[in-house]
Amino acid sequence: MADAASPRARTAAGQRAPLAGGQPISAEVADQAAQWLTVLMSGTASQAQLQRWQQWRDAHPDHARAWAHIEAVTGRLKTLTPQAAYRSLSPYAGSNGQASPGRRKALNLLLWGGVAGATGVLASRTERWQRATADYATATGQRREVQLQDGSRITLNTRSAIDVRFDAQQRLLQLLAGEIMVTTAHALGAGHDARPLLVRTAQGDIHALGTRFCVRQDEHDTRLSVLESAVEVRPRAAAQAVGRVQAGEQCRFTAEALGAIAPVDAQAAAWVRGQLIADEWRLDAFIAELDRYRAGLLRCDPQVGGLRVSGVFPLDDTDRILAMLPSVLPVRVSRRSRYWVTVQAAGQG
Known part of the structure; x- marks a missing residue:
């Protein structure tokens, strides 16, 4: 693989300059930064490569700014091992060092989404950019508490994102990423709202029954822990398989089925503290x-x-x-x- 400090490929002509820290940087610097990311994520970087990366980063303020942007983005890669992320996103197809246009496009989309009109639209629809477009979101290591218009309280854990959709028929919370604690308005003594309160994940819907509970969206399933009262769970692909989870219970569920019920573990809500x-x-x-x-x-x-x-x-x-x-x-x-x-x-x- 060619040294990342001397990138061979350039961003296609006509694309707008990527942004880092709210300011444009050159396509060349963006490409160098992306290549250095693949080196560090490969799991095989040598001490000499690490030193060259540090020299590159410190050589110019634009390099440092581009790398700071990448440090913020790397949180979106956490569902992959470094090696898997490298295989999926490296701009190189293999040991011959030839650039793979598809992989280069994927990596640049992840790191610099929005550099061109069509690419920006695509990026906004991918899971990796949901936190940037969500109604409420948190960064790495951040927790955030949100009071909704009905009086319910939502606490977001690290790297989490939700969309809120209230209408005359229902109160819908779409969990796009991460983990939340929901304390309903009823549980807070804020009165009764006849509209059902639902939390929707990639695997199904959770119907709150005047309660406090935690929901975590993992890669392949949803983790639910009920702290007060009860909730009903409806897996997305098994609409008739409605299950009820009571206070002090937790479970995982997929789009097809509800998993085994178990006692809530100590970690379920410890992150809130x-x-x-x-x-x-x-x-x-x-x-x-x-x-x-x-x-x-x-x-x-x-x-x-x-x-x-x-x-x-x-x-x-x-x-x-x-x-x-x-x-x-x-x-x-x-x-x-x-x-x-x-x-x-x-x-x-």
Whole structure:
């Protein structure tokens, strides 16, 4: 693969300059930044490549501004492993170093969506840009509380987005990404509204019955935890398979079926208080969860993925959490940069 500091391909003529920090940058710089992202996400970058990336980033304010934009965008890649994201989005087709127009277009769409009229329309419709166009959204590590017009209260977790659609027939909340806690107006003592309150995810609808509950949109299913009262769940592809989940219960459901009902775990609503509660979690699962609250790339070496973690951790200080780990587990935290961190075995170099 060609060195990212010397990109061969250029953005097609006639396209508007990409924006970073609200200001235009050259297509050449945007292309260089995108190529450096594929290098860092490949999982095979050498120390020399890392040093060249840092030199490139520090060489010009436009480079630094472009990379800051990429750091903000990388949160949208979290459902993929670095290697999977690299295979999907790298602008290179293979080891011969030839540019793949389709992959280059995909990566530039992700990073610089809106650089041309048609591309901008497409980008606005993709899941990766839903947070930018949603009625309410949060950035990486942010929590936000919203009071709706009916008196209901919505708390959004990190990297979350919702659209609100109230009309004469219903009150609809579309969960586009992430996780929310819903406290209905009735539960808050704000009076009764005859219109049903629904939360819609990619897998189906949740009908609130005067309650408080958490909903999380994962890649393949929806996670529901009911804290007060009850809700009804209707999977999208099985309209007749309506299930009821009571206070103190949680479940997952797909578009086809409702999963097994289980007691609510301690972590279900702990994030609202800024806490991550782990009870004998695998380290790889713990790091994957922590990754949702942290900008950049955070990885767990498979060699230590099976270690177990328990405790209550402060989500507002992920650096502090990482610093704690070597004191309780045989691991070390390797930092190639502030935004590229790996948890690995203590004796591993």
